[in-house]
Every structure is written in structure tokens, then in C-alpha cells.
Amino acid sequence: MKRPIAYVAGTGRGVPKRVMTNHDFAALGLETSHEWIVERTGIVERHIASDTETTCYMAADAARHAMARANVAPGEIDAIILSTATADRLLPATAVDLQAELGARRAAAFDISAACTGWIYGMTVAEGLMHTGVAETVLVVGSEKMSAIVDWKDRSTCVLFGDGAGAAVLKRSKPHAREGILSAYMRSDGTLAELLWRPSGGAKIPFSETVLGDRSSYVRMAGREVFKHAVRSMSDACDRALDGAKLRGDDIDILIPHQANVRIIEATAKHANIPMNKVYVNVDRYGNTSSASIPIALDEAVETGRVKEGTTALMVAFGAGFTWGSMIVRF
Ligand code: UT7
Secondary structure, X not given: OOOOXXXXXXXXXXXXXXXXXXXXXXXXXXXXXXXHHHHHHOOOEEEXXXXXXXXXXXXXXXXXXXXXXXXXXXXXXXXXXXXXOOOOOOOOOHHHHHHHHHOOOOOEEEEEOOHHHHHHHHHHHHHHHHHOOOOOEEEEEEEEXXXXXXXXXXXHHHOOEOEEXXXXXXXXXXXXXXXXXXXXXXXXXXXXXXXXXXXXXXXXXXXXXHHHHHOOOOOEEOHHHHXXXXXXXXXXXXXXXXXXXXXXXXXXXXXXXXXXXXXXXXXXXXXXXXXXXXXXXXXXXXXXXXXXXXXXXHHHHXXXXXOOOOOEEEEXXXXXXXXXXXXXXXX
16 A cells, blocks of 8 residues: 555644633542642643533534635535544434534544544544545544543542544545655554443443442543553554654654653653654643544644644554554644
8 A cells, every 4th residue: 555645634623611620629529639630640721511512512613623724615525533432422423413513415424432542543544445435535533521421529530531622634645745644553452441441331231220329330440550551552553653654753743642641641752762842742731632632732733833734743542442553644
């Protein structure tokens, strides 16, 4: 397969208005502190969606910005890929709500469930659709309302997450173009699923009085274990993406990692031999927005001029599953 097949024509983000700071947890009666959260994670504040700011609403906001930047009308979109761990309802996919909301009449639409790695998975699937000729223009969105699935009584998880959406419009590359996806890598290990999961509330253990009582439909995480795997897998994924594009750490202009914890980001950058001044960090302002984190960061980097024509970006993610993956894109 000769790359590039697909390039990023536009990016966008959709972020809830309300900001919740670390200090606001005191009002919930949680035994935590701003100092603990900043020291262990780098997070200072996160956005929290209102009832009307649904996963689809945030996705549409991000998508409209990305489509405007790409100068793409709804009718030109061949496929909508929405990555989310927080679907607005279980059937049908939230992607079809987005399709209807945007009026993208010609588009196929489906959700991807790969947790924090979902947007990288989605971008890779989109590239595949272009390779086979099924699609020419694909909207790839990560939208997450994590506040709806975290346990607000569990200080070890609820302080970590935030809400938001990010999007990119991918278009088929012109022959001999230099910009576009240069390499992509995806992996998973389901033997470790129970280290970061929602034990109940699906078809296997449906909602019941018991589930509501034991709070087992909320996110549970073995933080320290997840941390170790995240560093190892994201480091490995950086190597694989660099190998795939025949590049070295020095060739990367900007690293845009999944934003879960600044310590994980620092360890990953060190492994990839990329100095922190070339790493995009916004975990302090958003917390972990799961699969929305990379496209939100990418859109901010575009807006502030850190990603521009000619920039080579390495994106790398890790999340529940476990899933992990990476991608190098030249803009
Ligand atoms: O996006 C998917 C990937 N997710 C991640 O990458 C998250 C990965 N994990 C992490 O980022 C970190 O493991 C955490 C931030 C979740 C935790 O940091 P840690 O340095 O690994 O802390 P720990 O879990 O080892 O907990 C240390 C202590 C514990 O107390 P004891 O047992 O030492 O007495 C916790 O009970 O900190 C306590 N603790 C808290 N204290 C104040 C846990 N949460 C809090 C809190 N405030 N919010």
C-alpha cells in the first residue's frame, strides 16, 4: 500500500461551557485536594457537560467546525465514524444521530468502541475506506460525556475525567501528494479488560436494583496497573509508528499524545526521544476526555499555529480494552 492515501482537511472541537476546577470536588464531600490531583495527574480543571450537551451535541459542534475548516458540505460526507465510550443510548449508534443532525444524507454512520484509542482506530478505519474506494470524504469524531459514567463517589476515578469532542475531516490524497497519514498502528489485549471497565449495565449483567446499589455500572480502574501498561504500550506504539513511516524521533515536529496524566505523557515523550517543548499538553485544562482528547488537542494545536502546513505530527493513545495505537500525519 502506497501512502499517503488520506489527509486531514480540517479539524474542530466542541467543548461544554461549564468548567469544574479541582477545588470544586470539596463541595461533593470527596476527600481529595487540588494539590493531590495536580501532583499525581497534572489536571487543574475539566469541562462538564450539561443535560443538553449530549455526546451527539458535542460531536456535532466539533464536526461543524471541522467541516467549515475543510470547506466540506454535509452532502459530501461518505462516512461518519464516531468513537465514543458514552453513547447517548445503546441502540442505534450515536453516529446516526450525528448523521441526522448534520444532514449528511449520503453518509454511512457507525460507532467505534475502543475507549481512549477510539479516534486513532477511527482514523485508521477511515483511511482503509479510502484505500478500498468505498469513501472519498470521511468525518472522524471522538465525543465523550465521561461525567455520565464515572462514579462521583469514587475519588480515585472521578477527578480524572472530563467531557468534550474533537473531529477531523479526512479526504482522499491527490496522487504524489506529500501530506497525509504516513503510518498507523493498532493493538489490543482483552486479557486485561478488567483493569479499566464498567462491570455491569450491558447485555451480560443488565441494569437492576442490585447494579444500581453496588454502583457496578460506573467506571472502575486499577490506576497503578493502568499507568504501567499505558507507559509501556504508548512507548511501543511510538516506535511502531516511527518505524512504519521510516522516521526517527528527531523528525517529529509535534507529539500529540492521549491526555490522561502528564506523567504518562512525559514518560512516553522521553522514550520517543522527543523533548517536552515539542509535546502538546492540555490535560491541565481538560482532564481525560477519552477518545476526544487527541482530536481536541490537535484542533487547539492547529488553531494556535503549532500544527501548520508541513508539520509532521505523531499521535499516540492508550485506553480501556486495553487498546493502544499511533499514527503519524504530515499536514
Ligand atoms: O485513559 C485511559 C488510561 N488511564 C490512565 O492512563 C490513568 C492511569 N493511572 C493514573 O494516572 C494514576 O495511577 C492515578 C492518577 C489514577 C493515581 O495515581 P497514583 O500515583 O498511581 O496513585 P495511587 O493509585 O497509587 O494512590 C495513591 C494514594 C492512595 O492512598 P494510599 O493507599 O497510598 O493510602 C489512594 O487512596 O492516593 C489515594 N488517592 C487519592 N487521594 C486524594 C486516590 N485518589 C485520590 C484523590 N485524592 N483523588
